[in-house]
Amino acid sequence: MNLSGKSKEKKLQTSAFYGGTFDPLHNGHLSIIKNITESLLVRKVFLVPTGNPYMKRFSPIATPFQRLAMCRIGITNKKVQIIDYEVNRPNPSYTIKTLDFLKKTQKNFSIKYIVLGSDAFNELHLWKDYIQLIKSYHFIVINRIGNKLNKNQLNNKKVHIIEKLDDTNSSQIRNAIRLKKPINKFVSKEIEKYITKTNLYQ
Numbered sequence: 001m002n003l004s005g006k007s008k009e010k011k012l013q014t015s016a017f018y019g020g021t022f023d024p025l026h027n028g029h030l031s032i033i034k035n036i037t038e039s040l041l042v043r044k045v046f047l048v049p050t051g052n053p054y055m056k057r058f059s060p061i062a063t064p065f066q067r068l069a070m071c072r073i074g075i076t077n078k079k080v081q082i083i084d085y086e087v088n089r090p091n092p093s094y095t096i097k098t099l100d101f102l103k104k105t106q107k108n109f110s111i112k113y114i115v116l117g118s119d120a121f122n123e124l125h126l127w128k129d130y131i132q133l134i135k136s137y138h139f140i141v142i143n144r145i146g147n148k149l150n151k152n153q154l155n156n157k158k159v160h161i162i163e164k165l166d167d168t169n170s171s172q173i174r175n176a177i178r179l180k181k182p183i184n185k186f187v188s189k190e191i192e193k194y195i196t197k198t199n200l201y202q
Helices: 027-039 064-074 095-105 118-122 130-136 170-178 189-198
Strands: 013-020 044-049 080-082 109-117 138-143 159-163
Touching: 013 027, 013 095, 027 044, 027 109, 027 159, 044 064, 044 109, 064 080, 064 189, 095 109, 095 130, 109 118, 118 138
Parallel strands: 013 044, 013 109, 044 080, 109 138, 138 159
Antiparallel strands: none
């Protein structure tokens, strides 16, 4: 019996939203996930492959479902939950809409962080409902080489900067495949097999 008259509220677990094309998912992505789950004590990372990434200058080469498949194949970290919400939508992928969806469906988690690269962070003012995003969330920013970080976007207390953990990038992998060079140092064996089997990026 609760003599205080107050109902016990279940403490929500801290989580992070990590969206991207993942074209393909590579070891650099995995190192970021490992860092934020260990250093910031994030209990869950919601990994969200984009469906129609309206902010990207060029469309992904792999289809949304191929990129989703690579995420499912390449993620073994139990703190990661892959979300297929965006790949199943024909409309542009707006982060604010996906976060609203996660709030409704992931009742045990409080999404505190949005994970993104410094290039995307510098364009945050172009995102849909960005004022609401900066009011409601903290940002984990991956500081990429050659990309000067605009620290004036919002309060520094809400920005957690991670220096580049791994120099791997997706275009580097795609170029290596076109040149018939090995990619085993960039991606897991499972993803390498999937790329070979489906003739991706040839």
